[in-house]
Amino acid sequence: MKRFLRCAALFCFCIFLSCQNTDFSPRAIDGEIDLSSWNLSETNMILLDGEWLFYPEEWVDDRHPASGKPHLVVSRGTWNDQVLFPSSDREGLGWGTYVLKLKLPQRFAFRDYRLNSGLYGVAAKLIVNGEEIGEVGRVSSAFAGRTEWMSFGETIFPLNEIGKNAVLYVQVSNSMHIRGGMWKAPALGERSYMISSSRTDMIRESFAMGGLFLLGLYQLFLYFFRRKNPSSLLFSAFCFVMSLRLTVTGSYVFAIIGNLQDGELPFRLDYLTNYSGAAIAMYYVRSLYPQAVPILWVHCFSSLYILASCFAVFGSLYWLSFTLHPMLVFTFIPLSLSFYILAKIWMADRQGRLILISGMIILMVSIVVDICSTFFSTSWKDSLSFGLLAFVLSQSVYLSRIHSAIVNLAEKELLAAQYQLVQSEKMSSLGIIVAGVAHEINSPMAVIRLAEQNVLYSLKQMLSDLPSFGSILQGKKLSLFEKLLRFADEPKRNLPGIGERTVRKEIEKYLNEIGCPNPSSKAELLVDLGFVSISEDYKEYLTDPECDSVWIKTSEWIGFLRKMEGIHQASDRVTKIIQSLKTFTHLDPKAEKRLSHIQEGIETVLIIFSHPLKFGIEVQKNFDEIPAFLCYPDELIQVWTNLIHNSIQAMETGKGILRISIRQEVSNDISYAVVSVQDTGKGIPEKDKKKVFEPFFSTKPAGEGTGLGLHITKQIVEKHDGRIELNSDSSGTKFSVSLPIFLP
Template sequence: MLTSIFKLLLLLILTFSCQKHTQNSLLVKDGNIDLSNWDLSSQPRIDLKGDWLFQPGEMILEPNNKTIRISLPESKNWNIYNPPKQGERIGTGVGTYFLSIIPPKNCNTLTLNLHTIFTNLEVYQNRQWIDSYGDIHSSEQKLFRKHKLTTITFQPNSSEPTRLAFIVKNEKHSSGGLKRTPQLGTEQSFNEERNASLTKDSFIIGGLLILGLFQLGSYFTRRRLISSLYFFLFCALMALRMIVSGDRIINMLLPEGMDELIFRIEYFTLYVGPLAGLLYLNSLTRKQFSKYVWYLLLALFAFPIYCSCFGDLYILTYYNDLALYLLFGIIILIFYILIRVFQEKIDGRGLILGSLCLLIALATYDISTTLLNVNQPFLLPYGLLMFVLFQSLFLSQKTTNEINSAEDNLKAAQYQLVQSEKMSSLGIMVAGVAHEINSPLSAIRASAAYLEEKLPSLARKIPEWSQFLHGEGLDFFLYFVDAALQNKTNFSTKEERTLKRNLISKFEAHSISNPEEKADFFIGIGLLDLTEETIKRFQMQNAEIIFVFSEKFVRLLLHGRTIQLASGRAGKIVSSLKAFTHFDPNQAKIEMSLVESMETVITILAGILKKGIDLTTEFEEIPPILCYPDELNQVWTNLIQNAIQAMGGNGTLHIQIGKTTKEEKEYAYVAIQDSGKGIPIEYQSKIFDPFFTTKPIGEGTGLGLHITKQIIEKHNGLIELESIPGKTIFKVLIPYTS
């Protein structure tokens, strides 16, 4: 994608830079140019290159014997052949340029395009005045038209050559005369060129300002990345330079009479802009320039920068070429930065290299054409726009990477915070968890000991009892075994006493021996009544022997089941503990039953809940919800522990799970209600703030509810609080759709 953008912008550069810019074969010879065969339709304008006539030091309308021949654009100023008068500075003074034109056929008007830099000018056609800029006769050093594209339209004479005289007076510039080669063409072609230039400049200036302001906003609103601030400074300076150096834009923005200020701004940005660019590029590397390098650069550029602000404009222009050579030193430093960028393997170094090489190439080209006085369109603005665009992409990528890194660090910190809170909760629960695990282990040990003791003696008596286990005797034995295997009953102590009394009375009524022992056995295997068939079996021969064997065998079976249930209970506690302590910060959302999640937490907290808490649950069958299970386990733990602490370890805890609709949106909800003393109204708006706690020092971190709210918000959920003395409800709502 970046390669495609680069190619597109390069195509735009070529399109703009090559637009109607063609080389002409027509040359001025001895102050004359024959345009009789000039085809205006195919070549609407030409550069008036060649040998002009020039009268040094005089303002005249016709050449004389003192007139000399000069070559444009090779003679970029008149300093050599127009020496100043006594008391005048080099480059200042007056002079007259002469040009005789044989006009094209059927041409009514022609237009001259002149670059007048601090130059006052009068133009004559066949000794008749046709236009002027400034006052060439004034003795005052009036600053006029600092860098203006001046167009002069005239009507050529078809019967004889058109003789033009350009009387020039130079002011406040160290290079006198026509500093750029004049152009001749149609007024329409120059207007089209200026409109295209205005469009191009507006596009580039707008791009510089938008991209620079974007990075300035990024600097203040995201992370204070100093590179973004330096980048904005560079963009602002370059945009300002393009505004003041453009022909149309500056005339649209500022009135006449501001020429000196405009000239100073142009030179100021010429010197400070590259330094700002160097400052930006240097900030991209880890190993930056020594302060002595900056001291040296400031020392070298201090004089031209001072002159651009406060100094004599003549001195500023006099040393301008030398200052341009200093810019090549900055280009060398930029190449050094590029080497460091690749040595440090900075991400996005391809963007830096490509755009910077293009910028350097176009800057070198423009500086060279300026020093050599070659009349070519400047390409640096295009290079600036491409450089700024790709650097903005680079900075945005860098900022994004740093934000992502900060988010990763924040997630890691949050992970550590949640883990710390979990460990804190686990420290409180460890005694209860140990008790919960120890209870099934004790049952396993007791049952195992019973089996170890009773199984050998029972095995030795199997031959004696086997003779009775056939026919009705075998049916009697299997009757008790099947009842034990199918038993799922669980009675309270009161219920057991009532059932036992009923069975004892029935055993006694039918004269069955050991009624209490048999009643205990019957209730233990889920036989709650004495049927007629059972009574008949007790009355058959050897029934007592078969019953004793059946009782001993079934008790072994029941102890085996006890081991199975107890080990399952211990396994469930261990699994719940593992699920509770597990936390994966990169875990994706998965579907999970809120009931299963809550039961995991209740299992872990069972040891605490048994010590004075009357727990009731009301769980509806609701669809699974998309969530982060590890984090929701922490939410339930925090809320239940807070409820237990609010009740002082004694009270009623009611947990409800269901489904509801709120603002036309479906939610699964978990409501945890306790009978504690409640939360004062003045604290209800603060309880979710980090480190807020009403507990004594050392008993709370103040992070539990803060983490709880963060986790719920991560699920796009809500948490509601309702609290009065004796009734506090925390209700968590999690949406079914994100």
């Protein structure tokens, strides 16, 4: 709040400064200005301000001397309360001649200097020493028919050789509005400075006008693309109106654009843009924080501006000019209301409040300065254009931040919606295969339960036999026990049923040859222990009857270990299925690209679909070695899920071949990982090929598909800057996904 109070104090200080006249040039006294001792080369330009002689209803020059007494008037002011016109019955209407004597320096190069008319809102003719140097507007003493044209811009005139002493005559007429007189005093300046100054003014006015128009156009586009913030529309309208106002009130731009510098239209546009801009500004400020004041207040205050705007278009120009000063005074009411809203915004700690309020205060200061310039005839003529430009720049930054916040929120909502779509599609796929997944988990769990009972029985039996068995483990028997334990740690090759019988017969034949007692039962024991062939190291143990007990007891121990391995393998199988489910269902909407092997995601999906695949569908994998690259692995799992699931469903009989390949290709110097998923189904009809990637399109019966699978797949692939291709005929369908290999 203290910062806001400081801003208010600065605001009041600027108002005070705007009411001060800071011009320290020589001033005219009693119709004469002494420039003989003034260094014109250092000043560049001198404002011919002060007390001028005025001859009402007389055209005075060297050839036409004055017939009446002059009035001593102050330049940069209107005729109101200064001059009476016998032939005019309306305030402000009249005509006459301003006269000022100039005492110039001894060495005054006339060709190097120019005279700036400085006249605005009236018609005038400038004469120096009886020679006309130029005319602005069209002066006339005939009020009937309103033949006069007004000047609406400054004009620079060259000077001829006029001598040390010169008399400047300014013949002025006004038959249209209340503000007759010389609003601004002419100025005498160095030629190059005058030209440079006019060009600078033109650039400044063009920049301010163009900046307002472009910023208004930018905010208008933002509003039409995202119609959530009415502030953008109001701000755009304000920028367009103020751009037109600067065009009208500018000294040069309006004349160049339409050659309408002199006439009634600029005068009406000046009033219209002034009043309508104030009304729009009130609605705009209120839209920034609608809770601050009721909308009825804004309607009440702006209605007066709207009525004045209508009068500016359709009303009499003379009576329109009467509205200026009352409306300028009335402007302090909406300014106070705007200041109150700014205080509310500051206390509410709104986002971007500093830049918002700074621009507002700059505009309010420039408005007050402009009002004071009108009432007190000060020379701060550029304050409003700079204030408007600073205001619209700050407001554009503020509104752009608001729009950025809206866009970011919309993007988050879009990502959340996409995340929900992907998750729903995953759950849809998971719902179809959940029975198979349950079976895949129940099978190893049954193995674990059965092995658990055998393990408990075997463990109790081994513990009871341990003392007696330990007592015989000496010498040759101990050596055999250690050999068999080492043999149990070696990897074993699982034999099919036919192979196992063949191995048993060969071992039994060998035992007969070496004279082993009970060769049939011992051959079965050796096969259970995992022997495929018998080395000569075991010959002495096989023929010795005393070692039979070691063979039998050791087979119980090794059997116990095999049962534990079975439990481990079954639990590992369950763990893999659960981990695959976890990976399958996981999706982080805020995840960033990370290094990942795409084959891992494909293997995860194959585990999930292992149940429907093992009943007649042969999976043929051809995976080239592809390095890990940057991608969104969670989302790619959804791609492989959709493609593999569609391929399984395409093979309606439950039998066929599913071919999955991964290879690396190079195109346009970019490496791609190409994943192909091909089935042997009946293919996709030609008429449906162009529709398969469209949302909610499905060839499946009602209730069996959402129609979003391939659409989501294409979106995810395109998110990776990849592409997906479809090839299908009566022999099957093949989808090929190409993903660019980007490494960190």
